[in-house]
Amino acid sequence: MPKIEVKNLSKSFGDNQVLKDIDLSIEEGEVICVIGPSGSGKSTMLRCLNQLEDATGGTIIIDGNEITDPDGDIDLYRRNIGMVFQQFNLFPHMTVRENITLAPVTLKIMNQDEANKVADELLERVGLSEKADAVPAELSGGQQQRVAIARALAMHPDVMLFDEPTSALDPEMVGEVLNVMKQLAEEGMTMVVVTHEMGFAREVADRVIFIDGGYIVEEGTPEEVFKNPQNERTQNFLNMVL
Amino acid sequence: MNIFELFAQSFPRLMSGLGVTLSTTLISLAIAAVLGLLFGLMLVSPNKVFRGIAHVYVDLIRGTPIIVQAFFIYFGIPNATGMRLTAITAGVITLCLNAGAYSAEIVRGGIQSVPKGQMEAARSLGLSYGAAMRKVILPQAVRIMVPSLVNQCIITLKDSSILSVIGLTELTQTGRLIIANNFESFKMWIIVAIMYFIPIMILTKLSQWVERKLKIAKN
Ligand SMILES: Nc1ncnc2c1ncn2[C@@H]1O[C@H](COP(=O)(O)OP(=O)(O)OP(=O)(O)O)[C@@H](O)[C@H]1O
Numbered sequence: 001m002p003k004i005e006v007k008n009l010s011k012s013f014g015d016n017q018v019l020k021d022i023d024l025s026i027e028e029g030e031v032i033c034v035i036g037p038s039g040s041g042k043s044t045m046l047r048c049l050n051q052l053e054d055a056t057g058g059t060i061i062i063d064g065n066e067i068t069d070p071d072g073d074i075d076l077y078r079r080n081i082g083m084v085f086q087q088f089n090l091f092p093h094m095t096v097r098e099n100i101t102l103a104p105v106t107l108k109i110m111n112q113d114e115a116n117k118v119a120d121e122l123l124e125r126v127g128l129s130e131k132a133d134a135v136p137a138e139l140s141g142g143q144q145q146r147v148a149i150a151r152a153l154a155m156h157p158d159v160m161l162f163d164e165p166t167s168a169l170d171p172e173m174v175g176e177v178l179n180v181m182k183q184l185a186e187e188g189m190t191m192v193v194v195t196h197e198m199g200f201a202r203e204v205a206d207r208v209i210f211i212d213g214g215y216i217v218e219e220g221t222p223e224e225v226f227k228n229p230q231n232e233r234t235q236n237f238l239n240m241v242l
Numbered sequence: 243m244n245i246f247e248l249f250a251q252s253f254p255r256l257m258s259g260l261g262v263t264l265s266t267t268l269i270s271l272a273i274a275a276v277l278g279l280l281f282g283l284m285l286v287s288p289n290k291v292f293r294g295i296a297h298v299y300v301d302l303i304r305g306t307p308i309i310v311q312a313f314f315i316y317f318g319i320p321n322a323t324g325m326r327l328t329a330i331t332a333g334v335i336t337l338c339l340n341a342g343a344y345s346a347e348i349v350r351g352g353i354q355s356v357p358k359g360q361m362e363a364a365r366s367l368g369l370s371y372g373a374a375m376r377k378v379i380l381p382q383a384v385r386i387m388v389p390s391l392v393n394q395c396i397i398t399l400k401d402s403s404i405l406s407v408i409g410l411t412e413l414t415q416t417g418r419l420i421i422a423n424n425f426e427s428f429k430m431w432i433i434v435a436i437m438y439f440i441p442i443m444i445l446t447k448l449s450q451w452v453e454r455k456l457k458i459a460k461n
């Protein structure tokens with residue numbers, strides 16, 4: 001059974017149909033990079049995967065749970081799906097450690113001591129052990145985004161969603177975040193990454209998906225999509241960004 | 243009689259009036275805090291019915307003069323129901339409904355000034371809407387709300403003087419009653435004004451202090 005199964009997904013904002021009939025099947029441990037022009041629906045698709053946007057039509061099944069089921073417990077399903085945002089969205093009134101421990105402690109998955117231990121391990125993993133007591137405003141963008149990744153990982157999700165995690169960063173900080181993501185991919189995390197970092201997609205992705213106008217126009221291995229794109233729109237897009 | 247003698251002579255009555263003013267205001271503000279939070283949360287609720295109810299309440303209060311509200315509660319409701327309210331009860335109801343509606347707007351504004359991504363990040367971790375509100379949104383919103391809420395306390399304290407129209411012997415009404423006896427209108431109103439001014443200045447200073455504290459805590 002695939003880890004993520006998307007069938008006939010559509011999404012409209014009023015009259016504006018942003019996603020049209022998206023089908024997508026993602027295996028456990030796969031890393032999918034989603035590329036495409038601005039406004040093509042990449043973020044919307046990603047946000048449908050944890051129902052930050054509710055789908056207009058179609059079904060999404062993650063880990064056997066139909067997360068598009070209106071009677072399902074979406075809060076429960078979301079524990080299993082981490083998300084990292086372009087703007088980090090750290091909680092500015094909390095320390096780094098509190099950011100990481102908030103969800104597991106509030107949801108009574110761990111007590112504060114256990115959560116603190118997990119936070120320390122995660123911070124070491126993202127190379128920020130010494131920042132546990134800092135507040136987000138004291139960190140650089142790259143550091144904040146690594147904390148955001150640690151925060152999502154504290155819930156021990158099976159799936160991680162990334163929406164342009166490096167787009168708001170100064171160029172010299174992009175690498176440190178991509179490295180953490182690469183390490184996560186190597187450890188077998190199932191990842192869906194919306195990105196403009198074609199180098200990362202080429203190196204880390206198992207599969208690249210090109211979205212345009214709300215459709216998946218092309219998908220394949222990085223080799224196939226970057227070296228030998230079949231669709232004219234993919235070719236045009238790649239010519240512009242590469 | 244100079245102003246100090248006048249003050250000394252009417253001291254017990256003035257203090258009693260001030261006591262009524264302050265206690266009416268404090269009780270009303272305590273209830274208004276609950277109303278403001280409740281209706282403020284309803285104003286931003288994803289639920290249309292909750293939003294609708296809260297909007298009706300806020301609009302009704304904001305769209306009518308407080309003096310009409312006081313008359314309606316003190317004279318109108320007993321007239322329709324036969325249930326008599328004391329002036330202090332009617333006064334507290336008027337003030338807390340009034341302050342509650344304005345506070346609800348302040349709470350709404352505070353919550354909406356927190357970036358949308360904060361709620362999304364909290365929900366994406368599996369927190370419920372309520373938990374996200376409590377742990378992530380409200381703590382940030384409160385910092386933004388403090389100056390306006392203190393300002394609302396000051397307005398409510400001043401608005402309590404309107405309750406003299408329903409015969410509540412708060413500070414303003416006390417001043418009027420004293421003047422009816424001694425005709426010292428000029429000096430008496432100066433005294434009454436100062437007696438409002440002092441607690442309001444204390445509140446203002448307090449809020450500036452809290453604001454500074456919050457600013458330091460944020461940096
Ligand atoms: N909340 C919303 N309300 C209305 N329209 C929206 C909303 N979110 C997105 N859209 C519209 O949906 C379309 C797709 O947006 P989306 O953010 O998914 O694009 P994207 O591919 O992520 O673009 P970018 O690369 O600029 O991030 C756009 O036309 C956008 O205006």
Ligand SMILES: [Mg+2]
Nearest residue numbers: 042043044164
């Ligand atoms: Mg986007």
